[in-house]
Amino acid sequence: MTEDQITLVFKALAHTERRRILASLLQKPGQTLFDLCVAPDQPGGARHLSRQTVSQHLDALERAGLLEISWQGRTKIHRFEPGPLREAVQQALVPFL
Amino acid sequence: MTEDQITLVFKALAHTERRRILASLLQKPGQTLFDLCVAPDQPGGARHLSRQTVSQHLDALERAGLLEISWQGRTKIHRFEPGPLREAVQQALVPFL
DNA sequence: TTGACATGCAGTATTTGTACTGCATATTTA
């Protein structure tokens, strides 16, 4: 795993919305873009972002390799892919823990 | 630890130079800004950044709580502080590993 | 006390990130 790939993984983690998306996919795998847009908000009263904004966050997660994508007709199915996260943690984080 | 603090920690980790600084401090604690500017570059032939740029990266690490600062006269001594990193990993990463 | 040294602050230019609106494309289903 290159330094740039590690950077992509940590950048992907460095946003509340993207961590929320990952947590939602972990709890309920195989969600669509629309599912993730209306996912249950935390009690803090957070407003939901627009579909296109959520889509951009998904792009960031996908670029980091953290999503496994599959298509069913017109619907895109997202699953969490833990591989790159584990690699990045092993390579760049474990020495500091 | 708030979501915003977790975001700060992962943002701090999301840059090659800042990870290099942390690694340098881990291997040799108590370095000054100048020490970290001339720290041994990896064989990849990376050019060293300006002093002010390195200082900005140190600010980002300090905002994330990852540095312990002490002063000796005019020199600022930097040490790696693992606490916030461990907290962020526990809260935001462990569920995904 | 003066010069050298370590750091900080201000400002700038460029790029990237974040969130949005609007339109286009593709696939179901009625």
Added chain:
DNA sequence: TAAATATGCAGTACAAATACTGCATGTCAA
């Protein structure tokens, strides 16, 4: 086929990140 649905693409506006130059401040030593 036509409407509804799911997604993608283009473009915009604003904020933040990145790297820099130049100047200022404070501290040590000659």
